[in-house]
Amino acid sequence: MSAPGPIVTTDLAVDYRTKTGTVRALDCSALRVEGGASVAIMGPSGSGKSTLLGLLAGLALPTEGAVTIGGETISALPEPERVSFRRRALGMVYQADNLLPHLTVEENLGLQLAICRRETAPDQGIDPDALLRRLGLARLAQRLPDQLSGGERQRVAVARAVIHRPVVILADEPTGALDAASAKLVIGLLVEVHQEIGATLVLVTHDPQIASYLARIVHLERHEKTSGTTDAR
Ligand code: ADP
Numbered sequence: 253m254s255a256p257g258p259i260v261t262t263d264l265a266v267d268y269r270t271k272t273g274t275v276r277a278l279d280c281s282a283l284r285v286e287g288g289a290s291v292a293i294m295g296p297s298g299s300g301k302s303t304l305l306g307l308l309a310g311l312a313l314p315t316e317g318a319v320t321i322g323g324e325t326i327s328a329l330p331e332p333e334r335v336s337f338r339r340r341a342l343g344m345v346y347q348a349d350n351l352l353p354h355l356t357v358e359e360n361l362g363l364q365l366a367i368c369r370r371e372t373a374p375d376q377g378i379d380p381d382a383l384l385r386r387l388g389l390a391r392l393a394q395r396l397p398d399q400l401s402g403g404e405r406q407r408v409a410v411a412r413a414v415i416h417r418p419v420v421i422l423a424d425e426p427t428g429a430l431d432a433a434s435a436k437l438v439i440g441l442l443v444e445v446h447q448e449i450g451a452t453l454v455l456v457t458h459d460p461q462i463a464s465y466l467a468r469i470v471h472l473e474r475h476e477k478t479s480g481t482t483d484a485r
């Protein structure tokens with residue numbers, strides 16, 4: 253794996269056209285996250301946090317501005333190349349685990365590796381057994397997702413996000429549905445694994461305690477009244 257380059261955005265805006273007019277979903281002044289660093293994105297509901305992660309993932313395109321990751325302008329790539337970028341370079345964790353319900357823990361990880369292997373070197377990935385042990389999941393390998401607790405499912409979701417050693421991990425409120433103890437366990441493991449593999453971590457959270465696990469906090473403001481980001485530290 254090459255060392256991750258920085259994530260750089262110019263001023264980004266996303267507009268959605270609705271029946272009643274145009275809605276500005278995101279208005280975010282320029283942002284830079286160094287390769288391998290971690291940042292928490294905080295802000296009120298509706299301030300565009302999920303929209304911003306979607307742009308960083310190349311899942312959506314900005315109305316204004318550009319997203320560059322490791323020197324590659326993701327927002328200018330055609331869709332097939334953005335798919336390739338996601339498989340090669342990106343790990344995603346969502347609030348709901350999004351595991352495939354009819355596959356075991358081991359099979360969920362195996363499928364992720366198989367999909368990513370089309371775009372990565374054969375030896376880029378982490379051995380699934382070693383990763384499951386690392387995340388305290390070894391005894392759960394043969395379970396189906398609905399045979400796990402919410403915290404265990406999110407730990408599997410973390411495993412799935414990192415198994416191909418992505419250069420960027422994007423997490424959208426990954427502990428939002430968990431009790432405090434499970435949330436602490438999941439965020440602790442996510443931050444440890446991000447450091448171990450040297451990936452850049454961008455994580456959205458409402459919770460200041462969760463945000464405190466990350467090196468830096470960026471606040472997205474509601475754009476009806478104000479626009480842009482402020483750096484808290
Ligand atoms: P957050 O994750 O910070 O809660 P979102 O990024 O989900 O915010 O949404 C930002 C704003 O954009 C919200 O006001 C939301 O209602 C609006 N929005 C999101 N997706 C769409 C869409 N497909 N069409 C219209 N408005 C949308």
Ligand code: MG
Nearest residue numbers: 301302303424
């Ligand atoms: Mg959101």
